[in-house]
Amino acid sequence: TMVLCFPSSLTAPLKMFILVLGLLVGSLMPLGGAASSPDTGTGHGGSHGNKDPGYAKNGNGTTYSKKPFPVLSFDYEHVRLPFEISLWVLLASLMKLGFHLIPRVSSIVPESCLLIVVGLLVGGLIKLVGEDPPVLESKIFFFYLLPPIILDAGYFMPIRQFTENLGTILMFAVVGTLWNSFFVGGLLYGVCQLEGHKLAYVDLLSCLLFGSIISAVDPVAVLAVFEEIHINELLHILVFGESLLNDAVTVVLYHLFEEYSSVGLITVTDVFLGIVCFLVVSLGGIVVGAIYGILAAFTSRFTSHTRVIEPLFVFVYSYMAYLSAEVFHLSGIMALIACGAVMRPYVEANISHKSHTTIKYFLKMWSSVSDTLIFIFLGVSTVAGPHQWNWTFVVATLIFCLVARVLGVVGLTFVINKFRIVKLTSKDQFIIAYGGLRGAIAFSLVYLLNPEHFPMRNMFLTAIITVIFFTVFVQGMTIRPLVDLLAVKKKQETKRSINEEIHTQFLDHLLTGIEDICGHYGHHHWKDKLNRFNKKYVKKCLIAGERSKEPQLIAFYHKMEMKQAIELVESGGGSKLPSALPSTVSMQ
Amino acid sequence: TMVLCFPSSLTAPLKMFILVLGLLVGSLMPLGGAASSPDTGTGHGGSHGNKDPGYAKNGNGTTYSKKPFPVLSFDYEHVRLPFEISLWVLLASLMKLGFHLIPRVSSIVPESCLLIVVGLLVGGLIKLVGEDPPVLESKIFFFYLLPPIILDAGYFMPIRQFTENLGTILMFAVVGTLWNSFFVGGLLYGVCQLEGHKLAYVDLLSCLLFGSIISAVDPVAVLAVFEEIHINELLHILVFGESLLNDAVTVVLYHLFEEYSSVGLITVTDVFLGIVCFLVVSLGGIVVGAIYGILAAFTSRFTSHTRVIEPLFVFVYSYMAYLSAEVFHLSGIMALIACGAVMRPYVEANISHKSHTTIKYFLKMWSSVSDTLIFIFLGVSTVAGPHQWNWTFVVATLIFCLVARVLGVVGLTFVINKFRIVKLTSKDQFIIAYGGLRGAIAFSLVYLLNPEHFPMRNMFLTAIITVIFFTVFVQGMTIRPLVDLLAVKKKQETKRSINEEIHTQFLDHLLTGIEDICGHYGHHHWKDKLNRFNKKYVKKCLIAGERSKEPQLIAFYHKMEMKQAIELVESGGGSKLPSALPSTVSMQ
DSSP states (O other): OOOSOOOGGGHHHHHHHHHHHHHHHTSOOGGGGTTTSOSOOOOTTSSSSSOOHHHHHHHHOSSOOOOOOOSSOOOOGGGHHHHHHHHHHHHHHHHHHHHHHSTTHHHHSOHHHHHHHHHHHHHHHHHHHTSOOOOOOHHHIIIIIHHHHHHHHHHTOOHHHHHHTHHHHHIIIIIIHHHHHHHHHHHHHHHHHHHOTTTTTOOHHHHHHHHHHHHSOOHHHHHHHHHHHTBOHHHHHHHHHHHHHHHHHHHHHHHHHHHHTTTTOOOHHHHHHHHHHHHHHHHHHHHHHHHHHHHHHHHHTTGGGOGGGHHHHHHHHHHHHHHHHHHTTOOHHHHHHHHHHHHHHHHHHHSOHHHHHHHHHHHHHHHHHHHHHHHHHHHHHHHHOOOOOOHHHHHHHHHHHHHHHHHHHHHHHHHHTTTOSSOOOHHHHHHHHHTOOOOHHHHHHHHHSOTTTOTTHHHHHHHHHHHHHIIIIIIHHHHHHHHHHHTOOBOOOSOOOHHHHHHHHHHHHHHHHHHHHHTOOOHHHHHHHHHHHIIIIIHHHHSOGGGGGTHHHHHHHHHHHHHHHHHHHHHHTOOSOOTHHHHHHHOO | OOOSOOOGGGHHHHHHHHHHHHHHHTSOOGGGGTTTSOSOOOOTTSSSSSOOHHHHHHHHOSSOOOOOOOSSOOOOGGGHHHHHHHHHHHHHHHHHHHHHHSTTHHHHSOHHHHHHHHHHHHHHHHHHHTSOOOOOOHHHIIIIIHHHHHHHHHHTOOHHHHHHTHHHHHIIIIIIHHHHHHHHHHHHHHHHHHHOTTTTTOOHHHHHHHHHHHHSOOHHHHHHHHHHHTBOHHHHHHHHHHHHHHHHHHHHHHHHHHHHTTTTOOOHHHHHHHHHHHHHHHHHHHHHHHHHHHHHHHHHTTGGGOGGGHHHHHHHHHHHHHHHHHHTTOOHHHHHHHHHHHHHHHHHHHSOHHHHHHHHHHHHHHHHHHHHHHHHHHHHHHHHOOOOOOHHHHHHHHHHHHHHHHHHHHHHHHHHTTTOSSOOOHHHHHHHHHTOOOOHHHHHHHHHSOTTTOTTHHHHHHHHHHHHHIIIIIIHHHHHHHHHHHTOOBOOOSOOOHHHHHHHHHHHHHHHHHHHHHTOOOHHHHHHHHHHHIIIIIHHHHSOGGGGGTHHHHHHHHHHHHHHHHHHHHHHTOOSOOTHHHHHHHOO
16 A cells, blocks of 8 residues: 555655755755754654654663753654655756746757756766666556646647547547557567567567557647647647547557467457457546536536635546546546546536636646656656667667658548548648657556566667657757748637637538538537537536526527528528428527 | 555445445446456556566466456556545535535534534444544644645735734733643643542643643634634634644643653753743744745746746745644744745735635635545544543543633733733633634644553543534534624724725834834834835845835835824924934935
8 A cells, every 4th residue: 555655765866956955045944954953853743653662662661861851853754755745846846947047948948858857967966876766656657647737638628629620630549549559569579570689589469569658649748849839729639639539549559468468369359359448448438537527517516605615626526537537447538638628618607717717727737747747757767767778679669650650640641631621731741740749658658567577678668768758859849940940830829709709609500500401410410419408408407507598698699690591591592491490490 | 654545444434435425426436337347457557566466377377268358447456545535535525515505504503513523424324334434644634634724824814913913812822821731731630639540540741741732722623613703803813823823832842741751750951941942843933934935935036937836836835844844843833824924925926916816716725625624534533432431531621621711811811901002801801712612633632642651542532522522512603693692893894995004004104203203112113124124125035026116106105104294293292303213214
């Protein structure tokens, strides 16, 4: 049950950092008095369970010498865990603060690169002092650092853009990741066999496992870089959406290859079960997330008397959605995204404006700190090792990764463009391929591998760190100049006007009407059905009192507009009125 | 290093609560599928360190039978800690929510009472199921539940009222607590000796230790009750201030009596060292808090480019102040209060409006949840025991506590009123005495005692729980009707107008001027000196850019007004101009 216990080597960075902090703020830390004060105190939080043995001896012993009452005592051990966590968080935040104070650096080098460099320096210093640098523990990463970032992304996800491009995103996330995994894994196996004696022990399934880990685009790395370059919404959602939705593929491939790597055999049944498992992991994750999302929305209906704890429900329900999905090895990331997306419209209608601000800014703060800690620890972990450098393997991995990504994006876009109305240009394809950054999730997954079953784990770790560093440093640093050079469309900072808003909605209704008239049940038809269902039943359950009816007035105007539009269509071209039409118009 | 590990008996309430939650939300919890899914999965966060032994056997063993790939696996253990913490927080919040939905209950019974009752019920249910209910661990209480409540109180402390009544507050907190401790402890020792065989083993120092623990008014309990009855600011700050500042006295008495209870002897040197220790603990706590407060203020000067992490610095610096004070057994509560009070004016001038809202509402949310958890766990812990009920001891404790409180308040007020301009009426005295609620700090301190050295610990625990329940239930529930009955002045909800604000400041300046003219260096003189120092030096260091000069304009108008006032005084009565005057007027 030693779950949240940091490795004991944390004391080393503590000492290190106290020195750094000392230089930073003038050594005002009260720990300076540590050496001069006697370490004799017990009590007020510390004496329970591990009673000072010297004290116990005094009680029973025969040779008793009375000590004077300790005016100032010192007991670091009993505050150690919270103190060191706070210290890491504080120092990481101070680093982040520092970068933005240096005039031009933050506009050229992405923050993630700077933080990794800081991590490398800190790790190096710790090693110089002679201690073992701490490693980014997979458990801490998956349970405490990743969820805030994903929740922040999921809660503020632009739903419309996401659903409109869902096909493209899924294509990249599922087919693309599969392609990458098997291409990289298969070719690496070939290289290992060709190389002979040194790498011959690397079997096919281990290679495929490695391929599946290294193929997944990382949401943390993508967010860190893409939020700084302000790319247009379409490209942002395509790359970021891919990085979120490939989680299910990665989880399934990881479990499949890890489970059978020692057996060395995968049957057709296993492949079939793997496909079933993919559906279970992804849809199960979404269902778990949606359930918690609905619970959260339902809870927020009743918070009008206890405004002060409103934000808590958003955080706790989301976190429990993530953990519940993890219990069943479902996709926690998809659960979080689903939970955030489902609860948001209802929660926002129910909670107070102040609570909304608190949720928004607290989530931003939290994800920002998590992000900072992840990149710093990535640097520190790199120094910590254990490494096994093999030129052939590392170079082959890097080249195959890049080639697979380019081929995958180009090939898939060729297929996707046949179905898209707004085609992806070659510039878009380049940015999608180039923006496929790898990050800490891949590192943590390799770190989780048991060295007993995977003797090549350390080599994998070295290779994956190389790929992460290449993508974050080389691609991350050059993507901004390239975006400028290629004149890729940037994000427009302006909010949509009421006029645009109304016309977008109007167009939606119009297209639904046209679909109905044609008798074609497409995208707009089902969206409209869902909206009606939402308005008629769900909102009444999940939104409190008057607010559940608020948008009806606007909806009424839309209906009026739509009626006129349909009349226009009718009088112009439509001679026969399909039977579906009346229900469309009158049911609202 | 098993620091944050919850007791293993937490599974029992988990099962319990899943039932409760099941009834509450329609048993949508995904744990329902636990029994039907095979427990075979490894990986994605779980397989590190404790590899599934069955799996390892497959790798080495000779009799291998291929398992199908697990489509849905279940592994609760690896998410257990965060999941159960989230669950407790969620259920506590839902309870809180529930109370406010029941129409009239929340206006009659204080929330703290309801929460304790819920805790008792939950504890009883757990015991019925046959498991041990969890106890409010002292470490979790002091490190994770108490700090948010104190920080919330400290950061939003009404400084002016606090400093204006500092003398009275200190009198109640220091002299009052000492009086209570020795009165209760001494009389209890007498009762124990009179009672004979059953209680004769209770020595004097243990009684005094018990007296010192039970005498301290509890800030959590006071806040919970006083925030609901909306008493006037003076009484609120007197009782609440006392509950905060008596922490140093309690810490010192606790350590002193605990340290020497096994020796059975306290020399004059120890008493002297105890007094020194009191000064060290209280002033040391304030210094540690002030240092972190200044650091936080200084840091917030540079956050204009990284607005998103501004609230973090407030939380982390404050928490580190608390922990740093605890390292040296200084008063963590006073450190937190000092830290919050010192940083607030500068931080508020530096940070953005959104960050301020986030800090305010997040602190309120956090302290509210901590508060809820404390009272629920207090109820659960009561059921958990271990109890040793002794009628004489419990009744004597309760009566002595009440008598000591009344005598202490009346006696001290008699002295205090000689120095106060606004005298404390007998109504005020009654509310101060009646509002002296005891709470979870006392419980945790007794819980910390080592049963080996204090064989009467369980009896102490029972007595302290009785006193807590009596004060929270009887006094907490009747104080509101009594306040109405006695027509005690309530809090005015209106914010002070600009006019009042300006005239208050003007009067301050005027009084300072008069003090200067008289050559009397009183309260106003030093306050003015401090303000000048703050304006001239501190603000320039701690507040960024233009904002450090903002209040100067207002200060200028005040100076003008003051000059006129002084001229008025001069022309009216003052014939001789003291030499101090020119510096007062021109130095601003």
